[in-house]
Amino acid sequence: MADLNRRLFLRGGAATLLGCSAAAHPWLTTVTLASGRAALGDNRLVVVILRGAMDGLDVVQPLGDPLLARYRPTLGVETGAQTLTGYFGLHPALAGLLPLWQAGEVGFVHATSTPYRDKRSHFDGQDILEAGTGRDVPEPEVRDGWLNRLLQAVPGIEAETAYAIGREALPLLAGAARARSWTPELRLTLSPQSRRLLEAVYHDDPLFHEAGMAALELSAEFVPGKMAPVAPGKGKQAEIDRLAGFATDRLLGETRIAAFSLAGWDTHRQQAGALAPNLAQLERLILQLRAGLGDVWGQTTVLAMTEFGRTVAENGTRGTDHGTGGAMVMAGGALKGGRVLGRWPGLEEAALYDRRDLMPTSDVRGWAAWAMRGLYGLERGVLEGAVFPGLEMGDDPRLLR
Amino acid sequence: MPDPADIAAFRFGFGLPRRAGQGETPAALLAALAGPDAGLRLWPAPGQDRVQALARAADRLQREMRKNPGDEARRQSYRQALAAVAALAEQQMLLTLARALDAPDSLRERLVWFWADHFTTVARQRTQAALPGALVDHALRPQVAGRFDAMLRAAVLHPAMLVYLDQSASVGPNSQAAKGAKGRRPGLNENLARELVELHTLGVGAGYGQADVRQMAELLTGLSVDKAGGQVFLPGRAEPGAEHVLGRDYGGEGMAPILAALDDLARRPETARHLARKLAVHFLADTPDAALIDRMAAAYLAQETELLPMYEVLLADPAALAAPMRKARRPQEFLVAALRALGIDGAALLALPAKEVQRGIRLPLVAMAQPWQTPRGPDGWPEAAEDWITPQGLAARIGWAMAAPSRLLPGGLPDPRAFADTALGSLAGETLRLAVSRAETRRDGVALVLAAPEFNRR
Structure with missing residues (x-):
């Protein structure tokens, strides 16, 4: 009800201004964040977009295949991987996740990809990953992200239900359903009169109105530095901690879905040095979320996905070039982890895609769809139609506990 | 009612107030663009040589420092060299902003920013912090009112690009350098080849495939950066034999086939449309008129990749000075x-x-x-x-x-x-x-x- 009042007030913002009403109005005093609980229940979903194409073969290494060392003389075996299964090993920069793996709170999908093929452009690849469309080319008419279409499919969603976190816009959560977008380090102190005047000035421009109202609301609500769940880190680590801290704070409240992106996975050169710091960030993110969420971790699933994998063979500069099949990283107390899922296609040249890339044997959207079905009980028809058009989910992989 | 001159100042410049002599009409804007570079005259750019010399000095001192761990004097020298690079990069930034603030031909400054974005480079290391600015100042800026084929050559061959997109390390798999290598054999890196086709010229929607990217990468081998940090062609790294890119064969030795391929790329109709669309999207609207793009592309192709005719079509369009303002200032x-x-x-x-x-x-x-x-x-x-x-x-x-x-x-x-x-x-x-x-x-x-x-x- 308070929210309704606010909206009515905003619609009449300019008129109120012209009428010289200096009285305080509902929106200045009431910040209403309606509940996502009724619509989505108690389960939490965190989606992380890994921009730049994470090398799945270096993250979850098929150590049991003797070809690996031939394809990758300086990567893979050389990095000193930790054993996951009899066949696969984990990149040492993720060794901190091994206890979670053993507890079934971390799992992987191998040889998975979006439907995108052949052009191997990061930018088209990311567009398709976030749009969740079913063709191998971007569909410009699809302007929303699949996580937003999930929200569109559930009645009673409020803006607070889902958060895009970070400085940059996140296409994954863009669209008609209301969702919040914020970055934890912002500070904005405004007098009540300035707020009122800004509202009036933004009133007639829908883009500025939407962004402006959210900015005024969120800046009033959050004081940076308020949340610090675990020991603070330095530099990039501190940034991860801020992200994780903010996400934790929200997810412990009314928020059920949080999304953000981590960039820097494009390792064309000297991959051994370039990949490890990114993996360390991903590891820290998962560990911080786990520590911060406490009991709620048991109701949480984290999916980290990337636009495509990288070439099976190392290139001439100790890195890897753009490929096709890749890996997805999953975590969370709700997860039935401790497994490397997905059909393994093998590394023989004839088994590769285009004789160069890991052959994708599953659609990455299918795993996300099964996770959302398990978490929120969405109907298969909705997931295969509205959320991921053209997807065939196949058999239930029983991702969750 | 918005004054078209104010719209022009916002859409094709940095807003108000106008500087003395700043054009208010499309014709005046284009005339200024065809004339001398006023911004550069006001605020000259640090030379390419100076940028390279400072980067090279910092790289050398970094190597020496690493060879002598614990040597405090060497560490200090390296720090000083790094500070000099950082100061130069800071100066480049302030000069870029100063030109945008002061130059009467604001459209030129906006175009410099547009092309800097089209040919994006990012410094991978702190010692190279001033290289991206040098690419903008010395490879792009002289050509923003000139020809795209010349700009393409200058940008792709600039050390900032060769380093950023890993060309400096790419080696032909069957080249002398690969065959003679002790230990692990160096090889190809596709990064520049792919972005050259996808971003700089044809655009991702064009009809090219992985084979074209691979062949382009082989064609580009030999192109590298020398010890002084300048562009160089190393024949020992070049993949022997002709390459077949987008239906054409490129044979011969040295830089000639590379330059020929770049010139051909610049003249492709897909490139014309890609550039026309990007310009229209940047200056006018996120979904520009298709007929306008056709006309811009045609003007570019008819005049040997000259950019001014394309700008002319853009500015002459009725949408150029019409409200509403749809784009957001970056x-x-x-x-x-x-x-x-x-x-x-x-x-x-x-x-x-x-x-x-x-x-x-x-x-x-x-x-x-x-x-x-x-x-x-x-x-x-x-x-x-x-x-x-x-x-x-x-x-x-x-x-x-x-x-x-x-x-x-x-x-x-x-x-x-x-x-x-x-x-x-x-x-x-x-x-x-x-x-x-x-x-x-x-x-x-x-x-x-x-x-x-x-x-x-x-």
Whole structure:
């Protein structure tokens, strides 16, 4: 009800201004964040977009295949991987996740990809990953992200239900359903009169109105530095901690879905040095979320996905070039982890895609769809139609506990 | 009613007030573009040689430091060299902004920024921090009113590009260098070849395949960077034999086949359309008129990749000076426009203490999601207004508008009502004017103008 009042007030913002009403109005005093609980229940979903194409073969290494060392003389075996299964090993920069793996709170999908093929452009690849469309080319008419279409499919969603976190816009959560977008380090102190005047000035421009109202609301609500769940880190680590801290704070409240992106996975050169710091960030993110969420971790699933994998063979500069099949990283107390899922296609040249890339044997959207079905009980028809058009989910992989 | 001259100042420049001699009509803007480079004359750029020399010195001292761990004197020398590079990069940034503030031919500065984005490079190491700026100053800037084929050559062959997209390390798999290598054999890196086709020329929608990218990568082998940090062709690294790219064979030795392939790429109709679309999207609207793009592409192809004819078609379009303003100023444009409206010129900007540059420019650009010269990838900055006018991005703009002007103008802020005229002219709406008149303080009133949609759109 308070929210309704606010909206009515905003619609009449300019008129109120012209009428010289200096009285305080509902929106200045009431910040209403309606509940996502009724619509989505108690389960939490965190989606992380890994921009730049994470090398799945270096993250979850098929150590049991003797070809690996031939394809990758300086990567893979050389990095000193930790054993996951009899066949696969984990990149040492993720060794901190091994206890979670053993507890079934971390799992992987191998040889998975979006439907995108052949052009191997990061930018088209990311567009398709976030749009969740079913063709191998971007569909410009699809302007929303699949996580937003999930929200569109559930009645009673409020803006607070889902958060895009970070400085940059996140296409994954863009669209008609209301969702919040914020970055934890912002500070904005405004007098009540300035707020009122800004509202009036933004009133007639829908883009500025939407962004402006959210900015005024969120800046009033959050004081940076308020949340610090675990020991603070330095530099990039501190940034991860801020992200994780903010996400934790929200997810412990009314928020059920949080999304953000981590960039820097494009390792064309000297991959051994370039990949490890990114993996360390991903590891820290998962560990911080786990520590911060406490009991709620048991109701949480984290999916980290990337636009495509990288070439099976190392290139001439100790890195890897753009490929096709890749890996997805999953975590969370709700997860039935401790497994490397997905059909393994093998590394023989004839088994590769285009004789160069890991052959994708599953659609990455299918795993996300099964996770959302398990978490929120969405109907298969909705997931295969509205959320991921053209997807065939196949058999239930029983991702969750 | 918005005055078309004010629309032109916003859409094709950095807003108001206009500088002495600044054109108000498309014809005047184009004439200025065809004339001498006024911004460079006002604020000359550090030379390519100096940039390379400082980078080389820093690289050398870094190697020496690493060879002698614990040697404090060497560590100090390296630090000093690094500081010199950082100071040069800082100067490049301030000069770029100073030209945008002062130059009467604002369209040239906007085009320099457009092409800098088209040929994005990011410094991979701190020793190379001034290289991306040098590419803009010396490879792109001289060609923004010239020919694209020349710009393409200059950009792709510039050391900043060769290093950023890993060409400097790519080696032909059957080259002498690969065969003679002791230990692990070096080989191909596809990075530059792919982005050259996908981003710089044809565009990702064009009909090319992985085989073309691979062949292009083989064709580019030999192209590298020498010990002095300059572009070089190393025949020992070149893949022997002819390459077949997009239906054509490129044989022969040395740079000739590479240059021929670049020239051919520049002349492809897909390239013409890709460039025309990007320009129209950048200056006019996120979904520009298809017929306009056709006309722009035709003008470019008919005149040997000359860029001025393409700009001419763009500026002559009825949409060029028509309201509404659909695009959002990117954060860098926002800052320059705000400084200009506040009356801060290039000299005042360059006189700012380093701390204020950090606090008033570098950090706000980070908060507004456009950290200086560090876009996420070689595709540069996003275009859509929705990408910039997010809650967090707009909050950062409001925050700057509230805090920075009173620090930058210690002598006092202008009357906000007059400031609305200075900054927006005929573009200020009635609601804004009224709101400004009701602000409690000068600071709040000035901030309202700078945070308003009218100021942030173009």
